[in-house]
Amino acid sequence: MQAGSVRSSEETPGWTLTERAARIAGLRSFETPTLEAIEYRRYQLWVLTIALLLTLVVALATFTFWHDVRPPAWMNPRIAQWGLIGIVLLFCAYAIEKELQLRRLTQLLIEERVLTTALTNRLREVSTLLEAAKAMNLILDLQEVLETILDCAHELLGSRDGSIMLVHGEDELRTVYASGESAARGARLRFGEGIAGRVATTREPLLISGVIDPERRAQEAGAHPPPTSSLSVPLVHRDVLLGVLNINAAAGYTYNEHQLRALSLFGEQAAAAIANARLYEEQRLLASQNVYQALHDLLTNLPNRALFLDRITHALSRRRRKDQLIALLFLDLDDFKLINDSLGHGAGDEVLMAFADRLRSSVRSGDAMARFGGDEFAVLVEDISSPTHAVAAAERILSLFAEPFTVGGRSVWLRASIGIAVESLIASSAEALLRNADTAKNVAKGQGKGRIVVFEETMHADALRRLDLEAELQHAIDERQLAVHFQPIFALMANRIVGVEALVRWHHPERGLLPAAAFLPLAEQAGLMVQIDRLVLHQACETVQELRAEVPLNAPLSLSVNISPTHLQDPGLVDEVASALKATRLEAERLVLEITESAILADTERVSAHLNALKSLGVKLALDDFGTGYSSLSHLRRFPVDVVKIDRVFIDGVTSDKGANALVQAIVRLGRGLNIEVVAEGIEQQSQADALLQLRCPFGQGWYLCEALPRDALTSFLRRFL
Numbered sequence: 001m002q003a004g005s006v007r008s009s010e011e012t013p014g015w016t017l018t019e020r021a022a023r024i025a026g027l028r029s030f031e032t033p034t035l036e037a038i039e040y041r042r043y044q045l046w047v048l049t050i051a052l053l054l055t056l057v058v059a060l061a062t063f064t065f066w067h068d069v070r071p072p073a074w075m076n077p078r079i080a081q082w083g084l085i086g087i088v089l090l091f092c093a094y095a096i097e098k099e100l101q102l103r104r105l106t107q108l109l110i111e112e113r114v115l116t117t118a119l120t121n122r123l124r125e126v127s128t129l130l131e132a133a134k135a136m137n138l139i140l141d142l143q144e145v146l147e148t149i150l151d152c153a154h155e156l157l158g159s160r161d162g163s164i165m166l167v168h169g170e171d172e173l174r175t176v177y178a179s180g181e182s183a184a185r186g187a188r189l190r191f192g193e194g195i196a197g198r199v200a201t202t203r204e205p206l207l208i209s210g211v212i213d214p215e216r217r218a219q220e221a222g223a224h225p226p227p228t229s230s231l232s233v234p235l236v237h238r239d240v241l242l243g244v245l246n247i248n249a250a251a252g253y254t255y256n257e258h259q260l261r262a263l264s265l266f267g268e269q270a271a272a273a274i275a276n277a278r279l280y281e282e283q284r285l286l287a288s289q290n291v292y293q294a295l296h297d298l299l300t301n302l303p304n305r306a307l308f309l310d311r312i313t314h315a316l317s318r319r320r321r322k323d324q325l326i327a328l329l330f331l332d333l334d335d336f337k338l339i340n341d342s343l344g345h346g347a348g349d350e351v352l353m354a355f356a357d358r359l360r361s362s363v364r365s366g367d368a369m370a371r372f373g374g375d376e377f378a379v380l381v382e383d384i385s386s387p388t389h390a391v392a393a394a395e396r397i398l399s400l401f402a403e404p405f406t407v408g409g410r411s412v413w414l415r416a417s418i419g420i421a422v423e424s425l426i427a428s429s430a431e432a433l434l435r436n437a438d439t440a441k442n443v444a445k446g447q448g449k450g451r452i453v454v455f456e457e458t459m460h461a462d463a464l465r466r467l468d469l470e471a472e473l474q475h476a477i478d479e480r481q482l483a484v485h486f487q488p489i490f491a492l493m494a495n496r497i498v499g500v501e502a503l504v505r506w507h508h509p510e511r512g513l514l515p516a517a518a519f520l521p522l523a524e525q526a527g528l529m530v531q532i533d534r535l536v537l538h539q540a541c542e543t544v545q546e547l548r549a550e551v552p553l554n555a556p557l558s559l560s561v562n563i564s565p566t567h568l569q570d571p572g573l574v575d576e577v578a579s580a581l582k583a584t585r586l587e588a589e590r591l592v593l594e595i596t597e598s599a600i601l602a603d604t605e606r607v608s609a610h611l612n613a614l615k616s617l618g619v620k621l622a623l624d625d626f627g628t629g630y631s632s633l634s635h636l637r638r639f640p641v642d643v644v645k646i647d648r649v650f651i652d653g654v655t656s657d658k659g660a661n662a663l664v665q666a667i668v669r670l671g672r673g674l675n676i677e678v679v680a681e682g683i684e685q686q687s688q689a690d691a692l693l694q695l696r697c698p699f700g701q702g703w704y705l706c707e708a709l710p711r712d713a714l715t716s717f718l719r720r721f722l
């Protein structure tokens with residue numbers, strides 16, 4: 001059956017109306033009737049009719065006018081005459097009937113053709129729509145989607161001029177893609193303005209035939225005359241207006257309602273494709289942001305450890321093919337914590353960002369950099385021929401600290417320690433290189449600040465030894481290898497012992513007796529400080545009470561116990577001190593807790609609360625190593641300090657360094673003025689003791705006077721001294 005043919009209910013089964021009509025009309029090829037066949041049939045009919053009529057006319061004339069012609073005897077001439085007339089009339093009736101049938105068939109054929117053309121057009125539209133939807137759904141890039149939408153719309157409507165406007169902000173449409181003359185027309189419209197603006201407001205498709213206000217439009221459009229017919233449809237997806245699709249007809253052509261409906265349908269598909277592409281774009285952006293965040297430090301925008309390791313690995317693999325070295329510089333800002341603690345984390349962040357900028361501007365363009373978090377940075381120096389080049393690069397980095405950093409109008413001076421590891425000398429993997437540079441950096445830090453240290457294999461062994469030591473230290477606490485020694489504190493004028501400072505010692509099974517300075521930094525790193533402090537506090541209180549019973553003293557000794565910065569932050573500190581006092585029955589005013597300035601600086605609020613709570617227990621507070629920290633004097637007013645212990649470095653210089661001498665003198669005076677006891681630490685020589693006496697420093701301790709002694713030795717010393 002042909003496309004577009006129509007069936008009726010009363011027709012012969014299997015035959016279309018046209019086929020039936022063709023059969024009735026007597027067409028030979030009635031299954032595929034054509035206009036030509038109909039014409040031919042009509043021609044046959046009329047030739048036959050005319051021939052027959054002529055024959056009959058001749059016969060009638062013969063019978064009527066030629067009397068010589070005698071019909072056979074059996075034939076009645078009248079009957080013959082009327083018979084012929086009857087035949088002529090019958091044939092004429094037949095011919096007329098056939099003519100009518102042929103005309104009907106012609107009509108049917110023409111209708112069928114019109115219908116077929118219309119259906120073919122619809123089919124083409126539907127397949128264009130389907131193709132367009134398929135194409136648009138396959139594309140994920142927004143720009144490509146927009147191009148495809150306009151191309152497909154043009155194909156659907158046989159146009160070349162059109163635009164896609166997308167909603168921008170609350171009530172604005174902006175042309176994001178255009179073709180033909182539209183590309184040269186205005187690119188922005190408010191909702192309600194112009195045809196597209198109207199469509200955006202009403203969300204109804206709009207068909208325009210003829211030019212609206214031709215004079216004004218012509219002026220606006222300048223060289224580009226407005227179209228005579230156009231279609232505009234809203235692009236709506238899930239009830240959200242995304243934009244408007246405008247298609248303009250070619251000159252002289254006018255769109256109809258049917259085309260508007262087709263474009264509306266198409267617009268729905270187009271809106272879905274735009275929404276999809278946008279979603280995809282957002283996800284892609286999010287994914288790329290996530291990847292960036294996963295591989296970068298967001299404060300400084302430098303690569304993080306993961307990305308940096310990757311770069312090192314890459315550099316190593318490249319280097320293997322060349323005869324060049326690569327070096328890793330591991331850098332740690334010295335005392336950065338103090339900036340955070342004293343000026344706040346915001347200031348700390350500002351310094352880190354400023355330093356990252358300086359670092360960026362100082363390294364060679366190809367060298368990779370990273371921030372590992374906190375105050376740790378790393379730089380990868382590639383293609384050097386000798387380790388000295390790496391040292392030169394590190395020196396360049398150190399020179400970045402020659403100028404202070406400005407934070408909130410304040411100048412902050414910083415330094416850094418740098419560890420260097422050079423590939424091919426020792427390490428072979430990115431991790432190993434990093435670990436070695438880190439080890440070298442730790443050594444640099446240990447040697448003082450602002451140092452550069454190149455990694456050596458022995459450092460690795462040292463680091464391992466430290467690890468072993470950490471494990472050993474925990475074992476030492478459990479096995480009671482830690483002991484408390486006591487260093488007497490003297491009233492210098494009276495040369496009388498007024499107290500003792502408890503100092504922890506480690507009876508190491510192989511290395512012998514270790515002073516606190518030899519293992520406490522390690523304990524701090526291993527998180528064992530609070531445990532050690534507790535142990536010392538209890539043991540020291542106990543010992544001092546026992547001594548009281550054993551040695552008759554004029555006045556009871558005071559006991560100074562050091563509290564580590566970590567312990568000072570510990571919420572259980574105050575209860576612990578209270579329970580130690582209660583358990584040993586030591587009077588609270590006999591106990592002096594020594595804290596360092598750096599401990600006060602960290603988290604001042606919490607520390608302040610703890611110090612006040614300790615004070616309300618009745619214990620005294622001493623500021624240890626006074627003078628080595630930051631802005632020391634202000635602490636004397638802000639915190640409830642009873643004792644100040646002048647650091648050893650000033651006592652060292654009290655006889656030789658005028659500055660140190662003046663400083664000690666000032667602290668002594670200040671103590672007197674503020675009613676704070678002043679203790680000079682680390683008196684090693686008589687001359688120092690004399691100088692302190694001259695400066696009227698009331699109290700002192702040091703090896704010259706007495707070293708830290710174990711419990712029994714202290715008992716004998718006290719007995720002897722009395």
Ligand code: C2E
Nearest residue numbers: 503504515516517533536562563564682683684702703704
């Ligand atoms: P610190 O509280 O300032 O203690 C004084 C340190 O100087 C002690 O070192 C002591 O042995 C040493 N010293 C005393 N007189 C002299 C001298 O004339 N010359 C020299 N050069 N040094 C002298 P130690 O025992 O190694 O302790 C070092 C630091 O470790 C202490 O400094 C203190 O801050 C800390 N510390 C010691 N024991 C403990 C403890 O049980 N808990 C806590 N948290 N810290 C402790």
Ligand code: MG
Nearest residue numbers: 501562594624
């Ligand atoms: Mg101390």
Ligand code: MG
Nearest residue numbers: 624625645681
């Ligand atoms: Mg001290």
